[in-house]
Amino acid sequence: MHIPDPFMPIWQGGIYWIIALIFIILALKWARNELTEDKIPMVAVLSAGIFAIQAFNLPVGFGTSGHLVGGALVAILLGSPYAAVFVLTLVLIIQGIIFGDGGLTTMGANILTMGVIGGFIGYSSYQGLHRATKSVYLSAAIAAWLACFIAALACAVMMWLAGTFPLVPGLAAMGLYHAIIGIVEGAITAGAIYLLLQARPEFSEMVTGASST
Amino acid sequence: MKNQQFIIIGLVFAILIGIVAVVVASGDPDGLESSALVVQGQKMLFGDTPEDAEIHEEEEGRFSYESPFPDYTLGGEGGTAGEAAVIALGTIIALILALAIGKMALAKKS
Numbered sequence: 001m002h003i004p005d006p007f008m009p010i011w012q013g014g015i016y017w018i019i020a021l022i023f024i025i026l027a028l029k030w031a032r033n034e035l036t037e038d039k040i041p042m043v044a045v046l047s048a049g050i051f052a053i054q055a056f057n058l059p060v061g062f063g064t065s066g067h068l069v070g071g072a073l074v075a076i077l078l079g080s081p082y083a084a085v086f087v088l089t090l091v092l093i094i095q096g097i098i099f100g101d102g103g104l105t106t107m108g109a110n111i112l113t114m115g116v117i118g119g120f121i122g123y124s125s126y127q128g129l130h131r132a133t134k135s136v137y138l139s140a141a142i143a144a145w146l147a148c149f150i151a152a153l154a155c156a157v158m159m160w161l162a163g164t165f166p167l168v169p170g171l172a173a174m175g176l177y178h179a180i181i182g183i184v185e186g187a188i189t190a191g192a193i194y195l196l197l198q199a200r201p202e203f204s205e206m207v208t209g210a211s212s213t
Numbered sequence: 214m215k216n217q218q219f220i221i222i223g224l225v226f227a228i229l230i231g232i233v234a235v236v237v238a239s240g241d242p243d244g245l246e247s248s249a250l251v252v253q254g255q256k257m258l259f260g261d262t263p264e265d266a267e268i269h270e271e272e273e274g275r276f277s278y279e280s281p282f283p284d285y286t287l288g289g290e291g292g293t294a295g296e297a298a299v300i301a302l303g304t305i306i307a308l309i310l311a312l313a314i315g316k317m318a319l320a321k322k323s
Contacts, residue, residue, distance in 0.1 A: 094307055
């Protein structure tokens, strides 16, 4: 879902950068207010893990591959969508500048789709689903699927505004492929939450109860 | 699990994911690239990606940038080991950067 530079006019990338910067500032405020000695290692491990797993393209059928986005995972584990903005921004900066995965002028758009939309949809849908089902893993899996799917639709709309995709075929293709990729995202998110809570059980309070943003 | 132990185990696990990715990851285009091929008429929505399919990219009025390790490679050299090393490098940078910014945020708070 990393939009490369040629997919978008520079001026549109600039607009998305300005909007993304507002969320980046809020994410830095979150970091200053919420990060503790015990949360920093989790943020660091999630950053490293999401960087690595985003390089892992799994086959999803129809000649297409997909990888984890991770916004929902971070937001659920750290109890805030701004945590997802923080981690995804960091990962996308490294990917764009050093590895050419995602553009530089389009980095704001990528932060908006994967970090902001992924984080906020993942976090809010998890909160609602967890209240209704009481199941951490089922709620996390569905929330991660939704985060991936809706981020992809937002990306398709951006591509339409950029003149790169026609609206309906773009939404259909992005929606179909990411509905499948989202299943992988959901399964890995639930599995990763299980493993990380085994290693750091103190985060289970964040995952099961807290709703502070 | 103590913080330092958690960081080391987490980093090793992340690097292992990256190495496995280099060896077994799918070479098919990702969701966005596949969608581009579909809307450009080079791929059917439900069909496989033809081997000669290529995304036509607009160049006029678009930014262009050559990264040091394009597509997580050493630029055609180094083979699989080179790619694994490049992904491991990125994983370590992500971890160190997050730790550094986290520590800075903590220092500002106190």
